[in-house]
Amino acid sequence: MxxxxxxxxxxxxxxxxxxxxxxxxxxxxxxxxxxxxxxxPQFLGIILIVGLTLSILNPEIISKIIGSNSNILGVLLSAILGSIAMMPTFVAFSTGDMLLKNGAGIAQVAALISTLTLIGIVTIPLEVKYIGKKAAIYRNLVAFIFSIIVAFFVGLVVKII
Structure with a gap:
């Protein structure tokens, strides 16, 4: 509407x-x-890469890698996977829900969703074209660090509650 x-x-x-x-x-x-x-042309390339990534990285495989006992390694792997993959936000939240239901840890899912929505390794060429190489790299690096911090805070809050 x-x-x-x-x-x-x-x-x-x-x-x-x-x-x-x-x-x-x-x-x-x-x-x-x-x-x-x-x-x-760049947008079509991004769509192609996203389609291939999503066909390879299905939720079952990701949840095996980022289970709730994977700790910092799982959070880092989730953040890296989220940085590489690219999907719409509403799909990211649905994927996070599926991962949680399949045994993934809350901090790991928080890192994945945060990096999925904040970081775009696939879109860096497009970012460089419009905001410059230095700004694109800084923006993605700060977003990655922020995502790791958010994941640990989410994990702590859930343990406290």
Whole structure:
């Protein structure tokens, strides 16, 4: 429902823009199309890699590697796997739930979900193109460290509760 509302708002704003200045609106549309054309090859490559990764790294295999007794090694492995794999956030949470039900540890799942949503090893070329190599590396490194810290805090909180 919210998607329909957003599309309607975008369409109304487009009509207002077109009515105010047709030339600028057409130019903006052409600029948008060119931007999509530039990003599309990299985006398709990312989709291909993601599909292959998800077919190899199914939840059963991951839960064997990151069981609740794997401690720091399991958290690090989870963080590395999450950094490499890429999936939408809603899929990450569903995967985390499946992993927990299959015997994975809570800290390990926290590290996996955190890195899945914060880090993009697969998308680094795209990040480098837009924010620069140094910024992309720093952003991913800080996100990785943050994910490890979050995982240990989540593990501690669950033990306390």
């Amino acid at each position: 919210s998607s329909i509302i957003l599309y309607l708002i975008a369409f109304l704003l487009f009509l207002i823009s077109y009515k105010r200045d047709r030339r600028k609106t057409k130019k903006a549309l052409l600029t948008g199309v060119k931007a999509i054309e530039n990003i599309l």
